[in-house]
Amino acid sequence: MMKKVIYFIVVILTLIVTGCANTGTQQALSSGESQVKLRSFQTRAFDTTDKEKMLRMVLATLQDLGFVIDKADSVLGSVSATKLSGYQLKMTVTVRSRGTTQMLVRANAQFNLTAVEDPAPYQDFFNALGKAMFLTAHAVD
Amino acid sequence: MRYSQIRRKSIFGVVIAIFLLLTGCVTLPPDALKPGPESLADRQLQTRRFDGIIENDLLSASSGVLQDLGYTLTESETKLGVIVADKDRDATDAGQVAAAILIAMFGGGSMAIEKNQKIRISLVARPASDRNPKSHYIRVTFQRIVWNTQNQVTRIEPLRDPKLYEGFFEKLSKAIFLEAHKI
Numbered sequence: 001m002m003k004k005v006i007y008f009i010v011v012i013l014t015l016i017v018t019g020c021a022n023t024g025t026q027q028a029l030s031s032g033e034s035q036v037k038l039r040s041f042q043t044r045a046f047d048t049t050d051k052e053k054m055l056r057m058v059l060a061t062l063q064d065l066g067f068v069i070d071k072a073d074s075v076l077g078s079v080s081a082t083k084l085s086g087y088q089l090k091m092t093v094t095v096r097s098r099g100t101t102q103m104l105v106r107a108n109a110q111f112n113l114t115a116v117e118d119p120a121p122y123q124d125f126f127n128a129l130g131k132a133m134f135l136t137a138h139a140v141d
Numbered sequence: 142m143r144y145s146q147i148r149r150k151s152i153f154g155v156v157i158a159i160f161l162l163l164t165g166c167v168t169l170p171p172d173a174l175k176p177g178p179e180s181l182a183d184r185q186l187q188t189r190r191f192d193g194i195i196e197n198d199l200l201s202a203s204s205g206v207l208q209d210l211g212y213t214l215t216e217s218e219t220k221l222g223v224i225v226a227d228k229d230r231d232a233t234d235a236g237q238v239a240a241a242i243l244i245a246m247f248g249g250g251s252m253a254i255e256k257n258q259k260i261r262i263s264l265v266a267r268p269a270s271d272r273n274p275k276s277h278y279i280r281v282t283f284q285r286i287v288w289n290t291q292n293q294v295t296r297i298e299p300l301r302d303p304k305l306y307e308g309f310f311e312k313l314s315k316a317i318f319l320e321a322h323k324i
Contacts, residue, residue, distance in 0.1 A: 052220070052221065055221050056221060056222070056265075056267055056268075059221060059222075059223065059265050059267075060265070060267060060280070063187070063263070063265060063280050063282050064176060064180055064183075064184060065173075065174055065175075065176065065180070066177075066180070066183070066282070066299055067263075067282065068225075068261050068262065068263045068282045068283070068284045068299075069216075069223055069225055069263035069265065069282075070216065070225060070263075071216050071218075071225070072216070072218040072221045072223040073218060074218060074220040074221050079221075081263075082261075082284070083173070083284075083299075084284045084285075084286065084297035084298055084299060085173075085297070085298060085299060086297065086298065087167065087169075087170070087173075087297070088297060089169070089173055109174075111168075111169045111173075112167065116169055118169070120171070121169060121171075121173060121174045122174075124172075124173075124174040124175045125174045128174070128175070128176055
């Protein structure tokens with residue numbers, strides 16, 4: 001019996017040490033999901049051409065969701081923000097024009113030490129942003 | 142149940158608990174990016190409307206208030222109405238110190254108590270109407286990180302105390318009055 005327990009503990013410890021991410025420098029260029037798939041659920045198109053207004057709405061939405069803004073740049077069209085609520089959630093949102101009638105909004109998020117690669121939270125974010133804009137967010141092909 | 146069975150179960154429980162504590166594979170709460178039930182109340186608490194002053198003057202009055210309160214500005218983008226500031230302060234709580242002394246007195250060794258905190262604030266101005274350039278909403282959000290005497294993070298949290306926001310906006314109103322009259 002004791003042997004079994006020890007065996008179990010060893011397995012658990014191995015899992016703990018290896019953790020859920022590979023360590024080391026390869027992390028700098030790693031991403032779990034495929035690049036195309038990531039972009040598709042991290043990006044939405046909005047029917048507006050006003051970049052400044054779009055960025056201001058992104059700021060308002062982030063504040064609404066409990067974020068504190070870290071950085072904003074109107075030329076680059078980017079906003080970064082952090083939410084602290086027992087956990088740390090960091091987000092960067094970029095806005096750029098697409099054609100002559102739309103703006104593309106791209107978001108990516110990091111939860112504690114991992115990238116958020118689940119479509120659902122991004123869906124929630126774009127829903128909140130769409131409501132703030134009174135506009136519908138279109139999926140991008 | 143026999144004693145050995147109970148023991149086996151408790152060992153198993155402890156191992157599972159340690160496993161959950163240490164793996165760190167905590168997943169994102171499903172409602173992290175959804176407006177919560179308190180978000181409307183938060184919005185009202187954190188937002189005020191200011192009339193009769195243009196955005197740039199409003200932002201410079203705001204940065205003045207932040208300086209009054211001892212914050213240092215870490216980022217600003219006036220084209221988008223954004224100011225970000227933070228301050229590092231003492232976070233020692235008298236109650237915790239007393240508890241630590243008590244534990245030490247009864248031979249419990251030294252207990253880590255909360256020591257430092259970083260308070261962050263972001264302030265965003267937003268035009269209240271398309272036509273009037275002298276009407277704006279200001280929304281501020283506060284959060285803090287607290288470290289203990291062993292330099293471990295003990296708290297990461299938003300600051301929700303209504304008094305904090307009321308106090309801030311009261312100071313801002315005064316500063317805007319001064320700014321408008323160029324005092």
